[in-house]
Amino acid sequence: MTEEAKEQVIAKMEEIGPAVGIVLNINMESYFDVLTGLVDTFSKKKGLNCIYIASSVSASTISSALTSLDINTKDVYFVDCVSYGVMESLDGGENTVYVESQTMLENIVLKVEYMFKKLDGKPSLVILDSINSMAMNNGTNILSEFVQVLMSSSSRI
């Protein structure tokens, strides 16, 4: 079932063009399979860098999980919105930048822009994981505005 979800997500991703946003509604059982599908299978196939906005769990946790799944995280760049808030280590190396809180939405946009520029504007896949955790800390209006600005700035670069 979970492998099936992964295949479905990849197939959908193949269908859509560049510079668009897509919402993936996935259940917990499929979470890591879908993640593997996006970060590893799809990104590598398309030659994309992956900019991963970690707002549910810290970047180090996601990175460890990916490593344990034998996924090379060299081309995965993290915007970590959790570690500051839970006083975790901020030593994620060159591939990780930190935002103090999930409510500092503009700073998330700026960090994604920074990552894009660092990557010389190379095509990238931006993963926001997850919009649910963002919604727990932000109002609907400001969150929709954030998604709009994030998408337009990502498409512009």
Added chain:
Amino acid sequence: MRLISQETLYPLIRMLPEMAKKAEERRCVTGIEGLDRIIGGGLPVGGTILVAGICGSGKSALGVEFLVRGALMGQKGMLISTVHSTEKLMTLTPSLDFFDKKIVDSGMLKMVGIEEAMKFAKMEHQLIDIEGAMQMLTSIKGMITSGSVKRLVIDSITPLLMEMEPSAGREFLKGLANILYEKKCTGILVSETSQLDNYETIVADGIITLGNFERRGDILRVIQVVKMSGAAHSRSRYVTDSTSLGLLLTPMLRGL
């Protein structure tokens, strides 16, 4: 509906590149992408721009980046530091990935301490009078002229004015604005105050404020263009981030 004839339209189209060039000559492109966008394409050439804000809001970083980007675009710049030594000032601002030491070695970017400009003016334990202020201006003018300086940053103007008699300070600012205009040198005066009711604001052709904005306990660094002569500029607040790639800006979300 009235249609424009080809005879009218074509000469106008032919004039467009020339008009664009003239507009470019009037604007000093800072090279800071987000900032240029919100100030209407660039700072007015020969203008005096006040960059005001509380400590830690990124004023010095903005000034340094303005000079470094200018030097990389072929415009000579000069930084007059009034508080810290120039070496210390560079360590206090975020290191820029595109900073090349060659721009300093080649003279494209000159950094001087205020002592160099003040050597004629400062009297021990006394405020600088008008005569001293005028001597300092002459010294600065000399440095701008001899170095063909097109970008000047004084970081910061506040302690310098504090060391002057009030009338001397006013004459100094007026004279400095005239020199910058005459020499087509665009100047940034860094000011430590966020209050915009002082003489610096009257002289300034442009005012940019930097500061903090508190939203539900989060402190966001924000920038706002209060005034920019001759430009259709944004008046909104933008959130900033000083990074190794320079100053980044994004619109402040309203959440209405």
